[in-house]
Amino acid sequence: MTLTGFKLDLSRYKSPSRRYFSRPTLTVAEALLGSYVRHESPDGIVGGMIVEAEGYLHTEPGCHAFNGETNRNRAMFGPPGHVYTYFTYGNHWMFNIVTEKEGCGCAVLIRALEPVEGIDQMWSRRPKARREIDLANGPGKLAAALNLSRDQYGWDLLDSKLSVLVPPAGYRKRIIKAYGGVVTTSRIGLGENKAAGLPYRYYLKEHPYVSVRIKRGKG
């Protein structure tokens, strides 16, 4: 039983195929809600259910790949289902999943999750958190809680210590319903001239572990 009352049955989750990640970025971003991220880190397994994600398309300036390939964003141009991590604001790592065809430059930012496995380890990696809800309700917090950083850059989610597991369709529908459906809004933290208004953010409406609830856009 999780803190939110919904009984998450991890045994029903399975590894997706490569095709799961090669679909359109926004499709993947929404599909990842209710999915599970699991990291078999050296200090133990940590994992949780994704409750918030954002899509980034190479065609819009909010995306790191908008201006082409660089040393930093190279992983975004790799095969789908691989990991793109980057460092920002002097302190924080962000965890992204590459989508669409290889060479596309598209990805999904995982912004929040509900801790399920390895919660003790998450507490140790998030010493400033006061409540369990604060362990991973933001992209920087999430990466810290899951022990993700430069080390995971370019990893394959289908063949590494870091993986995504997806629930059966019917079970996923129950999850979505349990949390009041999916909300679509504009993305968080983008400058005004960086396609800030595009509705590429998705989260579980009533889930308490979502990072930010007030932002313009539909929903």
Place this chain on the structure above:
DNA sequence: GAGACGATTTTCT
């Protein structure tokens, strides 16, 4: 090699 900036978090008012 210098300067500007950021897909954030935390603390203080």
Place this chain on the structure above:
DNA sequence: GAAAATCGTCTCG
């Protein structure tokens, strides 16, 4: 609600 903290990456010279 405002602002500091903090440093890798990119751009330009």
